[in-house]
Amino acid sequence: MDHAAIIPGGGGERQAAADDRLLPHGPPPRPACCRAGARRGGTRIEGTALAAPPRRPSFFPHAHRLPPRVTLVALDGVGKRFASGTEALAGIDLRIGAGEFLAILGPSGCGKSTLLRLIAGLAEPSSGRITRQASRQVGFVFQEATLLPWSDAITNVRLPLRLAGIDRAEQEARAAAALDQVGLRGFERAYPRELSGGMRMRVSIARALVTRPSLLLMDEPFAALDELTRHRLNDDLLALWAGSGVTVVFVTHSVFESVYLASRILVMATRPGRVAAELAMEAPAPRPTGFRTSAEYAALCRATTEALEGAMAQ
Numbered sequence: 001m002d003h004a005a006i007i008p009g010g011g012g013e014r015q016a017a018a019d020d021r022l023l024p025h026g027p028p029p030r031p032a033c034c035r036a037g038a039r040r041g042g043t044r045i046e047g048t049a050l051a052a053p054p055r056r057p058s059f060f061p062h063a064h065r066l067p068p069r070v071t072l073v074a075l076d077g078v079g080k081r082f083a084s085g086t087e088a089l090a091g092i093d094l095r096i097g098a099g100e101f102l103a104i105l106g107p108s109g110c111g112k113s114t115l116l117r118l119i120a121g122l123a124e125p126s127s128g129r130i131t132r133q134a135s136r137q138v139g140f141v142f143q144e145a146t147l148l149p150w151s152d153a154i155t156n157v158r159l160p161l162r163l164a165g166i167d168r169a170e171q172e173a174r175a176a177a178a179l180d181q182v183g184l185r186g187f188e189r190a191y192p193r194e195l196s197g198g199m200r201m202r203v204s205i206a207r208a209l210v211t212r213p214s215l216l217l218m219d220e221p222f223a224a225l226d227e228l229t230r231h232r233l234n235d236d237l238l239a240l241w242a243g244s245g246v247t248v249v250f251v252t253h254s255v256f257e258s259v260y261l262a263s264r265i266l267v268m269a270t271r272p273g274r275v276a277a278e279l280a281m282e283a284p285a286p287r288p289t290g291f292r293t294s295a296e297y298a299a300l301c302r303a304t305t306e307a308l309e310g311a312m313a314q
């Protein structure tokens, strides 16, 4: 099968409406290719410039190796047991490379959110070790937009800067730029109740971006949105990622969303939560028109579904 073939005329993925339009910019498209491989192995970490993630064997015929990159966060044998006795995670070895788009995919309760919180430093592991690059700045986006209802969009977005003690003029300028970045120029004075669900999520993303994070952590951010809005936000997030160089870790239940977005997918199994498989894939970013109906996308979704079914059978 030719994984790089694109079926023309499909999709409607990038028909941005005024209501849900995001980023105008993006990098030159990369060649279409994909790679997936079994996971194992660790990498020694030296100081703050961490070692590159391990390379893994491929099983796609046109596979190629990803370039080595700096590791932002490294987890070695990480486990998490809650006071209730629940063993949420066990034996997690993971390298998050600068600039990658990592999706964490798995069934409900497998520990995806717990893993994201550990990566963020919002919780401590009960075993193992997490090493983070010292200079990283983390942004967090949750499933709900969690905006202050009594504040307009720009006030919501500048909140992290206000809490950091940055002066008012800079807060305003950076918040306006972040809203522009997510396609909401002109909506600075709109209140959350005046915005659609997709627009509220854009404000939430702008609030995460305003701190100029090197690591953007997203916990099922589009799960509550309708499918078309979700597709548009997927495209715009990809353009944002590709244009900014930010590292994204994205939790999702959806095989289709993970394949569409990610450069690497971590498939998790449950009880205790652990990494069952790791699939590395690369496709042009932003995705070309019709990618959702392409043979390449279908092949990647099939491989990922098989990996997820394998994980659930473990």
Ligand SMILES: Nc1ncnc2c1ncn2[C@@H]1O[C@H](COP(=O)(O)OP(=O)(O)OP(=O)(O)O)[C@@H](O)[C@H]1O
Residues within 6 Å of the ligand: 082, 083, 084, 086, 087, 088, 106, 107, 108, 109, 110, 111, 112, 113, 114, 115, 273
């Ligand atoms: N604070 C906590 N105290 C006790 N147990 C917890 C706590 N947080 C999570 N758990 C348990 O840890 C396990 C993993 O939960 P987690 O929310 O990380 O899974 P998840 O994969 O994100 O689930 P979902 O996809 O349904 O959001 C679950 O069994 C959950 O009940």
